[in-house]
Amino acid sequence: MATVDRWLLPDGIEEVLPPEAARIEAARRQVLDLFQRWGYEFVVTPHIEYIESLLTGAGQDLDLRTFKVTDPQTGRQMGFRADITPQVARMDAHSLRREGPSRLCYAGSVLHARPRALSTSRSPIQLGAELYGDASPASDVEVISLMLDMLDLAAVPSVHMDLGHVGIYRGLAVAAGLSGAAEEKLFDALQRKAVDEVAELTAELPVPLAKMLRALSELCGGREVLDLARARLVEAPASVQAALDELIGIADQLEMRYPELPLYFDLGELRGYHYHTGVVFAAFVPGVGHSIAQGGRYDDIGADFGRARPATGFSTDLKSLVSLGEMNDGACPAGIWAPDSHDFYLWRTVQQLRRNGERIVHALPGQTPDAAQEAQCDRQLMLVDGQWQVVALNF
DSSP states (O other), rough: OOGGTTTTOOOOOOOTTTTTTHHHHHHHHHHHHHHHHOOOOOOOOOSSSEEEHHTTHHHHHHHHHHEEEEETTTOEEEEEEEHHHHHHHIIIIIIIOSSSSSSEEEEOHHHHHHHSSSSSSOOOOOEEEEEOOOOSSHHHHHHHHHHHHHHHHHHOOSEEEEEEEEHHHHHHHTTTOOOOHHHHHHOOOOOOOOHHHHHHHHHTTOOOHHHHHHHHHEEETHHHHHHHHHHTTTTTTTHHHHHHHHHHHHHHHHHOTTTOOOOOTTTTOOOTTTOOOEEEEEOOTTTSSSOOOEEOOOOTTGGGGGGOOOOOEEEEEHHHHHHHHOOOOOOOOOOHHHHHHSOHHHHHHHHHHHTTTEEEEOOTTTTOGGGTTTEEEEOOOOTTEEEEEEOOOOO
């Protein structure tokens, strides 16, 4: 490779330069402080693990997005984390082993062999929160509310939210005796809203079940969809009725807490179907073709780590959050230029100013105050009447 190409980065892998890096770091701190105020404890997970742990309960999609390598010490296959959620689930189930509910949060870089969506980064900074140990809808309402508070803190405009429940389709599929390839084909057709294909795939099922499965592709829209679902799914099994009741209860709570938030319901949207077990949700903004934050319930993921626990949570890409929002930008504050001098009293003054929160840039040999502008300084330290004082710096 020619030396001129050495600075090129792979597609979807980017570096973050000042002042954008400062904005992202300021946002990370503010969001984690918000999570802490809600009672969520911060954890740090490893960048690389044995592949079995990383892919627990996650399905084929995460497998395809995970970079894999061989551990030279053991010969076992390892992966660079593409999703932090399974790692946090392991912590809850195996490392912490708490009896009651556990609230955990995280922020860290992940690596994707394939991007989550077209034009998205392959090296996002995943940030999220998880609540373990409680199976009630109250936990789902809490994590959704926390996600919405995070988006409000980030000043992301025009947020609207999609809500669904994978238990509705799952219950109907079980009642219809669908499994394996048949269930996968119907699942795929529902995701594409391929009405004719759904009708063909359900043609040999009992008429009531066929009608209800076909209805899922049409049950999408505003709050009226839930009332329509009550009527269209009246003959559904108890598990489906329970899932619909749960979704309606969560919607009621969200409408009370966030009356201005547009809610969209899609009972045929099975986002994360192979991973989630209950309510699923995602936040969108106009002009962005993918969700900006998403999550749902994923009970019993800890079973492979020796302890099944109810779980619900959400995640977002911190870099996208900052680019879409208008959060306090964390830009580098204007600083004070200190001259190149070994004077002890200058050093003592500089240190005192730093302790007081000021940003001081000390000149290196050969530098003059002319370099202060590039260092983003608007003041300088000058010796006035035998004392070092801060004065304006005019360019």
